Amino acid sequence: MSVARENVEAAPSATIEDYYHEGREFPPSEEVRERALIADRSLYEAADADWEGFWATQAAALDWFEPWKTVCEWELPFAKWFNGGKLNVSYNCLDRHVLAGNGGRVAYYWEGEPGDQRVITYAELLDEVQRFANALKGLGVTKGDRVAIYMPMIPEIVVAMLACARIGAPHSVVFGGFSPDALRDRINDASAKVLVTADGGWRRGAVVPLFENAAPILSDTRSIEHVVVVQRTGDGDVPLMQPGRDHFWHDLVLEADAECPPEPMDSEDLLYLLYTSGTTAKPKGIMHTTGGYLTQVAFSHRYVFDLHPDTDVYWCAADCGWVTGHSYIVYGPLANGCSSVMYEGTPDFPSKDRWWEIAERYRVTTLYTAPTAIRTFIKWGSEYPRAHDLSALRLLGSVGEPINPEAWVWYWEHIGGGRCPVVDTWWQTETGAILVAPLPGVTSLKPGSATFPLPGIGAEVVDDAGNRVERGGGYFTLTRPWPAMLRGIYGDPERYRETYWSRFPGRYFAGDGAKVDEDGYLWFVGRVDDVMNVSGHRISTTEVESALVDHPSVAEAAVVGAKDETTGQGIVAFVTLRGGMQVDASDKHGRELRDHVAQRIGPIARPKVVIFTDELPKTRSGKIMRRLLRDVAEGRDLGDTTTLADVGVVDEIRRRAEASPTED
Ligand code: PRX
Secondary structure (H helix, E strand, O other): OOOOOOOOOOOOOOOHHHHOOOOOOEOOOHHHHHHOOOOOOHHHHHHHHOHHHHHHHHHOOOOOOEOOOEEEEEEOOEEEEEEOOEEOHHHHHHHHHHHHHHOOOEEEEEEOOOOOEEEEEHHHHHHHHHHHHHHHHHOOOOOOOOEEEEOOOOHHHHHHHHHHHHHOOOEEEOOOOOOHHHHHHHHHHHOOOEEEEEOOEEEOOEEEOHHHHHHHHHHHOOOOOEEEEEOOOOOOOOOOOOOOOEEEHHHHHHHOOOOOOOOOEEOOOEEEEEEEOOOOOOOEEEEEEOHHHHHHHHHHHHHHOOOOOOOOEEEEOOOOOOHHHHHHHHHHHHHOOOEEEEEOOOOOOOOOOHHHHHHHHOOOOEEEEOHHHHHHHHHHOOHHHHOOOOOOOOEEEEEOOOOOHHHHHHHHHHHOOOOOOEEEEEOOOOOOOOOEOOOOOOOOEOOOOOEOEOOOOOEEEEOOOOOEOOOEEEEEEEOOOOOOOOOOEOOOHHHHHHHHHOOOOOOEEEEEEEEEOOOOOEEEEEEOOOEEEEOOEEEEHHHHHHHHHOOOOEEEEEEEEEEEOOOEEEEEEEEEEOOOOOOOOOOHHHHHHHHHHHHHOOHHHOOOEEEEOOOOOEEOOOOEOHHHHHHHHOOOOOOOOOOEOOOHHHHHHHHHHHHOOOOO
């Protein structure tokens, strides 16, 4: 189903002033400009003058085993980039740095939640990747086989991803916080042959037993032949491991050969699948390929973060289970040969200054995180960062949702000490790489605006009819292909065309509303479809609704994302129960339904509040009017109710909403 379904509403009606009441502009300082790789408009000009030539120059920064024949072949909506070229991603991320004499450079300063630490150089990482690549081969994985990865943030997750890339086996990383059910669906959709996981991961001092949780679903996954288990939280037997099928990581690598030559891959060979939520209940397997993807993640990482690989210590505080981790913890930073910090746990364990302690210890220069984290830090208070020496910081990044100007300015002042540019980066799982962001040495920043499309990116805001909006609000669209763009939805080419390319013919549209101000700056204002953004994570309303309806007591459910001060949006569920069931006032049933959703999808999808109602507001043709439910959930006056079949329903829902307990 495309985003152009019945309840796509006009872009939100707030004005730019609502967002941009901050009013200040932040041009690059002299110090920032002097240090910047780019301090003039040369990159924009080069891309405008010769778009293909520009991307070819970026691709040439990688090592290719064989040169490409064409830069971009575009048969709307299918693109091929650097077709005919051959390369290997793990070679570009590891071997070439080692061959250039940089094997001793740190790839990751890793810190576990309990405080254990590992420093891993490029040479060491290459060694581990080769061994694990051979271990995978030993389990029968060959080029083209899919490998599922369900792991905590430990170095082995990076090793597993790169080992897959080395032998040409596309990986499908499933966020460790997703439920076993979600893992099963993703394994089955991709027909993954091997699952790489761990005995457990640390979360706020407790062990999450990943393997044990996942083991029961393995009987429902016909394609899995072997499971590899990293020993992270224990040192003995792991319950439910089956001899022959399941193996310890350390046993496999001990026996594995130390050398594994990189598989020469076609530029358009599949590098990975990553599942993301859309407007339907079924997550989409987003396909990313090799040459274009690596070109653009390396390019954007270098220029948006103004990277100086020999001196920077870069920290992207995301999880490898999301696209941010793929592109900006693993592939971009390693392709650029930079040193990264990687952290396993939460920011408040054992205390609320954990991040700042880490930033101080490793002299972090560049921090990339999400507005939801920044808002949480604001809530905790500035004394936590103030207690640490953050003077090494010189650049801050934001991703995942619109950053409100207050959070931007707080980040700038309290983390960046008033000297670090804050780069707000807009992109998506589907785009693979950052598409809209400032260049820190060039762009004058406005808090809350992601500013301009990067060089080489064609973007326009359009109105309902698809006409370009020069000033004002509308739908954010892309007018040209880009190297890291998704190549499709796994197993469903038609859904790809319909989801992204049908709403505005000839343009890519994936659900965001945006406004253009009088200086041409872009302001993203959130999704205009049925996708919620909770703590920077995309969650489909339909997926949560399906999980609710799947509970035996639920007859019908409608879910909306309501504004939340910390998480951006919070999930509010409106539920009608089967045949006259009554709910008691203790919210026991509400809790049961919230738990049910968390168990079906994962804790991130747990509704904040469940409102029981006898009926949902519907149009005369029977469509649920989510707009009204959003108004109720956000405590607003109701808009136009003339199309409602029964106006009394909303008053009743509002009364119930006011009485419903909210979970923090
Ligand atoms: O709505 C946009 C929002 O996050 C969505 C993409 O989510 P996902 O595929 O999970 O990837 C998140 C990390 C890249 C977008 O459609 N979004 C992402 N970055 C921003 C943003 N909204 C506003 N400003 C941003 N900087």
